[in-house]
Amino acid sequence: MSALIAGEPQPDRRNAWPGAGERLFLVGSALAALMALAPILGLVYFALRGSGALWPHLIANVLPAASLTTLLLLLGVGTIVTIIGVGTAWLVAMHRFPGRRLFEWALLLPLAVPSYVMAFAYLDVAHPVGPIQSGLRALFGITDPRGLPFPEIRSLGGAIFLLGVILYPYVYLPVRALFLMQSTTLLDAARTLGAGPGPAFLHIALPMARPAIAIGVSLALLETLNDIGASEFLGVRTLTVAIYTTWVTRSSIEGASQIALVMLAIVFALLLLERHARRHLNVAATPRGGRQPTERALRPLAALLAMLACFLPIMFGFVVPASYLVLSAWQRIGRDGLPGDLWLWVGNSLTVASIATVLTILLGLFLASAARMIRNPGIQPLIRLSGIGYAIPGTVLAVGLLVPLAGLDNLIANGVRSLTGNRIGLVLIGSGMALILAYSIRFLTIATGGIESGFARISPSVDMAARILGATPQRLTRDIHVPLLSPAIAAAAMLVFVDCMKELPATLLLRPLNFETLATHVYGEAARGTYEDGAIAALAIVLVGMIPVIILARTGTRGRAGAAWFKRRVPASP
Known part of the structure; x- marks a missing residue:
């Protein structure tokens, strides 16, 4: 009791809530896990229903080329995001040079x-x-449009480059946070023994950062697998594009499901890598009493090279596309005004x-509350399963959702017809609810992770005091948790909304007829x-996408603040 009066956190922050409250949380968590697993079960159903004659065609004409292209794309993007993310994180975290505060x-x-923009x-x-x-032709005096050798953007190399320069922040953010949290003890010892900056980075700092690198790269690769717009625009036939074209162009959902199962094998391999790396995420954290890293001032030439190394990713990944969009939008408005349907x-x-967003936040709040209040050993596996949707590419998610949604639509339609005699058609798929459900499944882990990070700042003694005073789980959540969690809920809602x-992929496949969004x-x-x-x-999509970047920059990109933002986006491992 003295610890409670002093307000000290208790070792076990999950306060058992017996009776109806525990059963409610268990049933709700099981339903959320089933909702996340429904697309996978749907894929299996469609794949098994398909004719065995499809497999020879897929094996001979689709899977080898698409699988090889996808693996090469993942390898190339993984290499680029690792080099840019780790390199820029090391520069801005451990060195002083002009413009460093801006670059960070x-x-x-x-x-x-x-990626599609x-x-x-x-x-x-x-x-x-x-x-x-x-x-460039004007600069070199070349008049022939074909007289200048220039890399072809419509190629696998072009896709690797473009995806690499927009996904490297997934590596930069956690690696930089880890560099800032590590102690200088080992680095100082290396310098004392005569190791220069290069060997100290390669043999000490880089090995300690490997867990964060692995997690950041795996998340970037999951985003690469989810891409459909950029790959299709650039003529790169990945497994994602093959799923889309097989379903939409060839009207073979069975074939699309069979390709999607192959793609899921790659996804689960990445998840296993991420889960293995997360176990050792804290190996490089600053030990108690250790000094924070000291920044090393760079000489003029080295400072110039560091500025160039930090500026180029920003230029290719943001300045060039944003400048083009602003100029093109200005010209379009000046010539024809705003589009009539904008x-x-x-x-x-x-x-x-x-x-x-509202649905996802409510589900995330429910699951985070269950993780905090319920001691039942089955609750954590259910919560992890409910967050697997973020790891499923949008195209795969859309294909897999058709079976459960079509069955539910038919059930609703038959029920209404038997009661009223009216035919209402496809309620979920035709109204856009299928699209909303797909969004909620895909981004539930962001909401749950964000709210759980807020719960970590609320002492368990608050829950214990509420229980002593007779509060029910519903009242505790409504009157105490939600007000205290409002900053975390707002941040999670912003991320989910953006x-x-x-x-794009799920929107393309599940939107109602004649329903256009910006994407x-x-x-x-x-x-x-x-x-x-x-x-x-x-341009409107980019401006909306800048909201989380601005908030992240204002709330802190140093140390644990950046790591906390990043962890909200890491998919749960089953």
């Missing part, structure tokens, strides 16, 4: 640019008659994103080659 938050700006912009910017090649697209995007606004409009204009007409919608 500006290096996060590529997070605001979705990046490809949308570069297809026009890097075109033979685009500004980059035209400017506000319709904005309204559709805001509506589905807002509804999905991700819903930017999501699908950009995709349609890029597919038609009318890039300037889609620039306004693409």
